[in-house]
Amino acid sequence: MTILKIIPTDPYVLPDEVTYRRIVNHVVKSFPKCEIAEGISQLPQFVDCGDDLEGVSCPLCGAELDSDDWSMLMDASYDDEGFSDLNIITPCCHKASTLNDLEYNAPCAFSCFEVDIADPKKIPPTLLKDLEAIAGFRFQTIVAEYQD
Ligand SMILES: [Zn+2]
Numbered sequence: 001m002t003i004l005k006i007i008p009t010d011p012y013v014l015p016d017e018v019t020y021r022r023i024v025n026h027v028v029k030s031f032p033k034c035e036i037a038e039g040i041s042q043l044p045q046f047v048d049c050g051d052d053l054e055g056v057s058c059p060l061c062g063a064e065l066d067s068d069d070w071s072m073l074m075d076a077s078y079d080d081e082g083f084s085d086l087n088i089i090t091p092c093c094h095k096a097s098t099l100n101d102l103e104y105n106a107p108c109a110f111s112c113f114e115v116d117i118a119d120p121k122k123i124p125p126t127l128l129k130d131l132e133a134i135a136g137f138r139f140q141t142i143v144a145e146y147q148d
Contacts, residue, residue, distance in 0.1 A: 003050070004120045005142040006131070007111035011044040011086060011100050013137050014112045022134050027115045030124050040113035043082025044100075046074070047114055050144030052106035059101050063092035073099060083110055107142055 006027060015023065024038050039045075056065045065073075069091040077083045077099055086098040100110045124130075128139045 001146055001148055002119055003144045003146065004117045004123065005047055005144060006115045006117070006127075006139055007047050007109060007113070007142060008135075009138045009140045011083075011110035012112065014040075014042065015135055015137075019135055020113065023131055024115055026131060026134055027117065027127075030127055030130075031117045031120055034120055035118040037116040037118075038114065041082050042112065043079065043084055044086065044110040044112055045082050045114075046099075047109050047111055047142050048144060049104065049106035049108050049142060050146045052145055053104060053108060055105040057103045057105075058090050058092050058097070059103050060090060060095050060097060061093040065091065065102070070102075082112075086110060109140065109142055 020040060024036075027038075028036050056067075056070050057063060058065060073088050073091070074083075077085055077088070079085075083099065086100050088097055088099055089095065090097050123141075128141070131139045
């Protein structure tokens with residue numbers, strides 16, 4: 001199945017409860033026939049692209065990250081309830097970057113909340129702009145494919 005994940009572009013942004021409900025309600029209204037799931041947390045979570053994640057590379061030098069190195073960076077940033085600090089030093093070229101800025105072969109990201117739509121048929125063209133108007137910050141979509 002395909003899950004369309006709607007998340008803020010800023011991994012740390014956390015709306016107040018009223019704004020959060022307005023965001024979720026707007027998504028529910030925009031996809032009347034779809035199953036919707038949502039989650040919010042105080043710290044950023046990894047928003048994955050499902051089965052398509054095959055490689056992660058460095059945005060600064062382009063080197064492919066060893067999967068052990070990537071796991072180690074993820075573990076080091078994870079703090080019980082989420083990723084408290086996304087800052088990393090790249091293992092390849094030893095420069096400052098963040099987990100959110102790594103190049104995932106299929107886009108992945110980090111965010112404090114997400115609204116997921118199962119198998120959306122049609123995405124309203126103004127969806128992200130409408131959500132931005134409601135929330136006051138920008139949104140992006142992550143498309144995840146999962147084997148049933
Ligand atoms: Zn590098």
